Amino acid sequence: xxxxxxxxxxxxxxxxxxxxxxxxxxxxxxxxxxxxxxxxxxxxxxxxxxxxxxxxxxxxxxxxxxxxxxxxxxxxxxxxxxxxxxxxxxxxxxxxxxxxxxxxxxxxxxxxxxxxxxxxxxxxxxxxxxxxxxxxxxxxxxxxxxxxxxxxxxxxxxxxxxxxxxxxxxxxxxxxxxxxxxxxxxxxxxxxxxxxxxxxxxxxxxxxxxxxxxxxxxxxxxxxxxxxxxxxxxxxxxxxxxxxxxxxxxxxxxxxxxxxxxxxxxxxxxxxxxxxxxxxxxxxxxxxxxxxxxxxxxxxxxxxxxxxxxxxxxxxxxxxxxxxxxxxxxxxxxxxxxxxxxxxxxxxxxxxxxxxxxxxxxxxxxxxxxxxxxxxxxxxxxxxxxxxxxxxxxxxxxxxxxxxxxxxxxxxxxxxxxxxxxxxxxxxxxxxxxxxxxxxxxxxxxxxxxxxxxxxxxxxxxxxxxxxxxxxxxxxxxxxxxxxxxxxxxxxxxxxxxxxxxxxxxxxxxxxxxxxxxxxxxxxxxxxxxxxxxxxxxxxxxxxxxxxxxxxxxxxxxxxxxxxxxxxxxxxxxxxxxxxxxxxxxxxxxxxxxxxxxxxxxxxxxxxxxxxxxxxxxxxxxxxxxxxxxxxxxxxxxxxxxxxxxxxxxxxxxxxxxxxxxxxxxxxxxxxxxxxxxxxxxxxxxxxxxxxxxxxxxxxxxxxxxxxxxxxxxxxxxxxxxxxxxxxxxxxxxxxxxxxxxxxxxxxxxxxxxxxxxxxxxxxxxxxxxxxx
Amino acid sequence: xxxxxxxxxxxxxxxxxxxxxxxxxxxxxxxxxxxxxxxxxxxxxxxxxxxxxxxxxxxxxxxxxxxxxxxxxxxxxxx
Numbered sequence: 001x002x003x004x005x006x007x008x009x010x011x012x013x014x015x016x017x018x019x020x021x022x023x024x025x026x027x028x029x030x031x032x033x034x035x036x037x038x039x040x041x042x043x044x045x046x047x048x049x050x051x052x053x054x055x056x057x058x059x060x061x062x063x064x065x066x067x068x069x070x071x072x073x074x075x076x077x078x079x080x081x082x083x084x085x086x087x088x089x090x091x092x093x094x095x096x097x098x099x100x101x102x103x104x105x106x107x108x109x110x111x112x113x114x115x116x117x118x119x120x121x122x123x124x125x126x127x128x129x130x131x132x133x134x135x136x137x138x139x140x141x142x143x144x145x146x147x148x149x150x151x152x153x154x155x156x157x158x159x160x161x162x163x164x165x166x167x168x169x170x171x172x173x174x175x176x177x178x179x180x181x182x183x184x185x186x187x188x189x190x191x192x193x194x195x196x197x198x199x200x201x202x203x204x205x206x207x208x209x210x211x212x213x214x215x216x217x218x219x220x221x222x223x224x225x226x227x228x229x230x231x232x233x234x235x236x237x238x239x240x241x242x243x244x245x246x247x248x249x250x251x252x253x254x255x256x257x258x259x260x261x262x263x264x265x266x267x268x269x270x271x272x273x274x275x276x277x278x279x280x281x282x283x284x285x286x287x288x289x290x291x292x293x294x295x296x297x298x299x300x301x302x303x304x305x306x307x308x309x310x311x312x313x314x315x316x317x318x319x320x321x322x323x324x325x326x327x328x329x330x331x332x333x334x335x336x337x338x339x340x341x342x343x344x345x346x347x348x349x350x351x352x353x354x355x356x357x358x359x360x361x362x363x364x365x366x367x368x369x370x371x372x373x374x375x376x377x378x379x380x381x382x383x384x385x386x387x388x389x390x391x392x393x394x395x396x397x398x399x400x401x402x403x404x405x406x407x408x409x410x411x412x413x414x415x416x417x418x419x420x421x422x423x424x425x426x427x428x429x430x431x432x433x434x435x436x437x438x439x440x441x442x443x444x445x446x447x448x449x450x451x452x453x454x455x456x457x458x459x460x461x462x463x464x465x466x467x468x469x470x471x472x473x474x475x476x477x478x479x480x481x482x483x484x485x486x487x488x489x490x491x492x493x494x495x496x497x498x499x500x501x502x503x504x505x506x507x508x509x510x511x512x513x514x515x516x517x518x519x520x521x522x523x524x525x526x527x528x529x530x531x532x533x534x535x536x537x538x539x540x541x542x543x544x545x546x547x548x549x550x551x552x553x554x555x556x557x558x559x560x561x562x563x564x565x566x567x568x569x570x571x572x573x574x575x576x577x578x579x580x581x582x583x584x585x586x587x588x589x590x591x592x593x594x595x596x597x598x599x600x601x602x603x604x605x606x607x608x609x610x611x612x613x614x615x616x617x618x619x620x621x622x623x624x625x626x627x628x629x630x631x632x633x634x635x636x637x638x639x640x641x642x643x644x645x646x647x648x649x650x651x652x653x654x655x656x657x658x659x660x661x662x663x664x665x666x667x668x669x670x671x672x673x674x675x676x677x678x679x680x681x682x683x684x685x686x687x688x689x690x691x692x693x694x695x696x697x698x699x700x701x702x703x704x705x706x707x708x709x710x711x712x713x714x715x716x717x718x719x720x721x722x723x724x725x726x727x728x729x730x731x732x733x734x735x736x737x738x739x740x741x742x743x744x745x746x747x748x749x750x751x752x753x754x755x756x757x758x759x760x761x762x763x764x765x766x767x768x769x770x771x772x773x
Numbered sequence: 774x775x776x777x778x779x780x781x782x783x784x785x786x787x788x789x790x791x792x793x794x795x796x797x798x799x800x801x802x803x804x805x806x807x808x809x810x811x812x813x814x815x816x817x818x819x820x821x822x823x824x825x826x827x828x829x830x831x832x833x834x835x836x837x838x839x840x841x842x843x844x845x846x847x848x849x850x851x852x
Contacts, residue, residue: 060804064797093830094806207797238792241803242810245830276833280817289820416835420821423837526840527824528801531833 002161003051003078004043007071007102008086009095010057011409011532013114017086017144018054019544021154028548031056031070036450045151046158053080059094059530061101061201063208065453075105076194082108082161084153089113089126089141090533092252093245099135100244104167104197110138110157117143127255134251136168145538167196170247173239179203179223186216204237276409276533283410289417296410297436300401304344304394304440305471347393355386372580375573384565387626388557388684391441394471395553396546398440402433402448403545407537411451412529419527425509426516428452428527431461435508438468442685443553446692454525455694460515462689463701464508466681469501472627473677475651479631480673483655488666488726496670504677507712511704517758553684561683565625572622584618584633585640593618603675603710604668604717612637613662616672626682634658665725665733671717679709718743774848778825778841781815787846788812794843806830807844 008014019026022041031038039054055074056067063069075083085102087095102109111131119126132139138160140153171177180199187195192213201209203220210217224234283292341349359382366374405411411433419429430451437445445465452458469477481496490496516522572589575581584590593614600606605616619633631651638657639645648654659669680686680702690698721740725733775790789811792802806829807813816833817826824837 062800062804064801064804091831094832097804097806237800237803238809241808245806245808245811284817284819284826286818286820412835416819416824416826417821419837420819420823526798526801526837528805528834528836528840530805531826531835533833 001042001049001051002081002158003053004082004084004157004161005053005055005075005080006084006086007055007075007098008057008114009059009088009098011530012057012086012088012095013144014054014057014086015541016538017084017112017114017142017150018052019541020144020147020150022052026544028552036066036070043154046154050154050158058098060098062204062206069208075102075107076197080107082110082157084110084112084157086112086114086144089115089119092256093248096248096252097244100170100247101197103135103137104169104194104200106165106167106194106196108160108163108165110140110153110160111135112144112153113139113141114144116141117146117148125257127257130255131252137165167194169196169200171200171240171243172247173229173243175227176203176236176239176243179220182223183216183219186219187213200240204240274533279534280413280531284413284417289413293414293417296405300398300405301440303342304397304401306342307345344394344397347397348390351390351393352386355382355390359383359386371582372573375580375582376569380566380569380573381562384569384625385557385562387628388561388565389554391443391472391626391684392550392553395441395444396550398437399444399549400542400546402437402444403542404537407535407542409532409534412531415527415529416531425512426522427457427461427512428454428525431457434461434465435468438465438470441470441472442466442468442681443688444549446685446688447549449692452525454522456516456520456522457525459693459697459701460512460520462693463515463704464511466685466705467504467508467511467678469504469677470627470681470685472682475628476623476630476676477673479634479651479655480669482650482652483659484666484669486652486656487659490666496673500670500673500677503674503712503716507678507708511708514754514758518761521762556684556687560687564683568622568625572618583640584636589618589621590614593621600675602717603713604671605662605664605675609662609664609668611661612641612658613664615658615662616664620676620679623676624680624683624686626684627676630676631655667717667720667723667725670720671713674716675709675713677709678705678712680705714743715747718747775845776848778813778815778827778844778846779838781825781841781846781848783815783818786812786814786849788849789844789846791845792843793845794840798840799843802836802840802843805834806832807834812849813844813846 006014006018018039018041021043025044026039026041029038030036036056041052041054043050043052053074055071058065058068058071061068061072063072074080083102083105085099087099099111113126113128113131116126126141128139128141138156140149140156142149142153144150169177169180171180180196180203183199183202184195187198192198198209198213202213202216205220220236224236227234229235229239283289285292359378362382363374363378366377402411405414414433415429417429418432422429422431431449433451434445434448437448442465445468446462449458449461449465452461477497477500478493481493481500484490484496485493568589570588571592572584572587573581574588575586576588576591581587594617597609597614597617598607600617601608605613607613609616615633615637619630622629622633631654634651634654634657638654641657641661645653645657655669658664664672681689686702689701693701718740721736722744724731725736776787778787781787789807789809791809792799792807794802802808811829814828815825816828818824819826819835824835825841826833826835828834
């Protein structure tokens with residue numbers, strides 16, 4: 001099967017063309033070794049099927065980003081039968097820059113002049129034949145969006161792919177051409193493929209070329225000494241870039257005929273207000289830009305996770321309304337305590353109800369089976385699986401909103417607005433999006449880090465994403481905070497909840513700062529980015545995008561996540577005698593919990609607790625399946641302690657029972673919340689992190705989560721211990737202050753010393769590097 | 774009058790004379806069309822004063838002041 005590669009700038013309609021050409025045959029994966037998306041599909045309308053490979057969107061073939069290296073290596077090493085270069089007709093000048101580089105490679109090529117419909121609408125006429133004549137490869141005007149002329153494009157592409165094409169350059173500077181010619185001969189002598197391309201890149205002082213062909217550098221250097229251009233001196237890189245742009249403006253300025261003559265009064269180019277400019281005037285406004293973004297963000301989360309849509313019910317509007325569906329399943333689906341649910345929550349509830357119904361159904365079928373078997377199927381496999389799949393609707397809704405923001409071009413503006421703040425922490429403005437997505441769910445957030453160019457920046461961001469407390473961690477917060485309020489008579493539940501979110505954010509900032517100065521050291525990556533024109537999102541592309549994400553997630557849920565879930569189910573239902581217990585009491589997990597319980601002593605929920613104290617350790621482990629399980633674990637044990645106890649929806653009663661029966665202090669409770677927020681996230685997030693992190697970083701990331709949560713929680717517990725353990729009666733527990741004060745002193749001392757420690761660490765590293773060199 | 778891009782005021786236009794810096798950063802600037810001879814129009818500054826948004830070669834580009842500082846331009850006189 002012939003292979004055609006799609007190459008072009010970002011935002012030139014490449015993905016749209018790919019979708020139109022391949023339809024349902026598209027397959028999404030990753031390029032080997034990196035997390036850059038690789039898409040391929042089949043075009044079937046020719047006499048033989050053709051495989052289409054979508055290369056990443058790039059501006060140039062220089063090895064600046066991963067994407068550029070991938071595209072370059074693919075064309076050079078994998079020998080596609082043809083390259084389809086997509087050129088955005090509305091911005092010929094910058095798009096053709098890549099074309100001039102692609103022309104230098106020995107590969108058949110065709111140019112798809114895209115967005116021709118937009119030009120026609122403006123009344124602009126483009127002389128396609130003139131371009132073809134000048135550039136020397138077939139040029140076909142198409143509209144990827146309207147699927148115009150695509151058959152013709154592919155027909156001509158197929159014809160072109162039958163004959164080999166020799167690379168040629170448009171560089172006109174005679175002296176440089178002479179040098180390129182010499183290097184070209186040298187490359188030919190070494191029997192290197194694509195000698196012309198390599199020769200030009202070597203003269204351009206390209207990193208990869210210099211590293212691979214250092215033997216030819218003296219030749220270039222010797223030539224450089226004899227050379228002196230009046231404007232550029234011996235700066236070959238600048239001369240060649242300049243040459244390319246000159247070629248483009250000299251040759252293609254005349255092919256575009258605008259219907260409306262640009263107002264060029266007094267020789268000054270009037271800057272026309274396009275639609276994008278008008279939108280930008282509002283969205284990136286100096287004062288309102290940040291505010292508008294905050295509002296947009298609020299609505300995204302509100303529509304995904306809100307249980308009181310637009311707060312319609314807040315004013316008590318529905319207080320006396322008795323919906324006709326009260327008492328039926330519909331009530332739970334769209335109705336929540338007098339408010340209407342958001343689309344995200346409705347989908348979530350619909351999923352949840354379907355799953356619950358399904359589990360009950362299976363449970364009924366298995367009525368005759370042994371108890372352990374139906375327990376395994378219903379509580380182990382199905383419940384575990386559905387706990388993970390249950391996230392899917394909200395993950396997808398969140399993805400949808402962010403995909404719309406990305407698609408319309410707003411996301412680039414968000415990075416533009418926020419870059420200044422994030423650079424302070426050694427990150428770029430782009431890092432904000434994945435972090436804020438973390439408040440919804442870590443899984444899409446971690447995948448979204450792909451937009452970050454720098455690997456170290458990505459690693460640091462992925463590691464702190466779980467600190468932005470996700471939707472599933474909220475029940476832990478509300479239940480335990482409610483429990484603290486109930487058991488210790490503390491009136492401000494929301495104060496606890498709110499401050500826990502702040503703790504997560506502070507921990508994230510501290511950890512990013514630490515990492516960016518030590519193990520993930522590096523300056524914020526340069527921020528040189530196109531701000532694409534705004535356009536309407538495309539329904540089809542969005543759906544394809546969502547479908548890919550859903551497939552990916554479901555596949556994971558059925559493999560690694562399911563396996564881990566089953567292991568934990570087994571541990572929590574079987575005793576050491578391998579007998580099925582049907583409850584946690586006496587299970588392997590319980591004894592494991594008791595074993596590790598002393599580790600948590602400095603955190604306030606370890607050895608100092610009485611009989612049922614192991615529940616906290618166990619809950620932390622079951623929380624790995626899904627953070628909802630933390631409170632579910634309380635619920636299970638509460639039923640053991642108080643016979644006849646039935647679980648409550650919010651889990652507050654459960655928390656109170658735990659507090660009363662374990663003797664945990666309020667400080668310990670809050671420490672427990674903090675621990676769950678900072679520690680290893682759920683299996684779904686772990687699996688995502690493993691896939692998204694650079695090779696070998698996952699084990700360090702797990703260690704990072706453990707250490708960060710342990711230290712962070714210990715700090716919080718110690719600091720809280722300065723306050724009396726009885727919130728109202730001002731009573732201290734025995735030895736509480738004696739412990740707390742020295743520990744807090746040590747913490748303060750360490751915090752002061754940290755910058756010096758970082759300096760020392762970096763100096764040592766630099767010394768080692770010097771020794772090695 | 775020669776001026777660096779980070780010193781530009783909103784609405785100013787200039788012709789690039791020289792791109793300083795080295796290595797990858799400079800390469801990137803070239804690839805994005807920031808080469809001597811190109812006309813740059815400073816369109817906007819982000820809400821917190823950095824980065825900048827310019828019009829160059831018919832599209833919008835954003836870059837930080839630290840990168841804009843590498844670009845030396847001849848300011849076009851306003852008429």
